[in-house]
Amino acid sequence: MKEDRDTLDKIQMLLRAKGFVATEIEPGTERSPDLFVTGNGRKFLVEVKTRIGEVRPTVATEGGVEVIASRVERTNPYQNIVRDAVNQLKQPSNPAVDHRLVWIDIDSQDKTFDGLQFKFSLYGLKLGVPNPSGKTRPVFFCDFSDFHRFRNILAGVIISSGDNIEAHYNPLYPHLSNLQASGILTGWSTFGESIYSLEKSGEVFIADFDIDRADQEGVSKALAKKYGSDFMFLMPMSRIGVRSWV
Secondary structure, three states: OOOOHHHHHHHHHHHHHOOOEEEEOOOOOOOOOOEEEEEOOEEEEEEEEEEOOOOOOOEEEEOOEEEEEOOOOOOOHHHHHHHHHHHHHOOOOOOOOOEEEEEEEEOOOOHHHHHHHHHHHHHOOEEEEEEOOOOOEEEEOOOOOHHHHOOOOEEEEEEEEOOEEEEEEOOOOOOHHHHHHHOOOOOOEEEOOOHHHHHHOOOOEEOOOOOOOOOHHHHHHHHHHHOOOOEEEEEOOOEEEOOOOO
């Protein structure tokens, strides 16, 4: 089903302002993405999804940082929306393009919460607890990262809510430098390029190896070996703080 007229018009206007031409794709026998975009010598497919959220969950303030008391499960409605969009982007009847993007427009009672849930689903966060004692850190790309799962298809995700627009590059996408050079995501708040610098500074662990996502013990052992620990415990992130790097 095509997204509403106002959302598509807004996105086409934003892309035109960057010098890109966005044409709506007529629905065929298969589920097609919404937009075919050209510009700067490149072609793109963009699938648009609108998220209308439910009532805001309970929140608390801890040290001046808003903490959301909500657990991100391995399977969640946010991840399902991204998976559905990717399935539309990879239909064999789609035109050949250089890059595929998902645009999520949030129109809900709590845009901040819904935006965060999408981002934690994209990056696949869990909490890594090294043994013996060491600094507990978030783990990126572990267990249920959409960016890891769709790294060869999904170039990036744009999340918009009102006038706020965030562009998230997929840092595992093999053609990332070409996407960045296209300019289609520049000018918006961009994320996804600094994750490895965060690893270097000791703020995060990164599970960026190929291993069965369901093999929790295998992932834990591989992380432990990578970071010189006897073992690495992985826990769900049940308390999600608002941080600058997401």
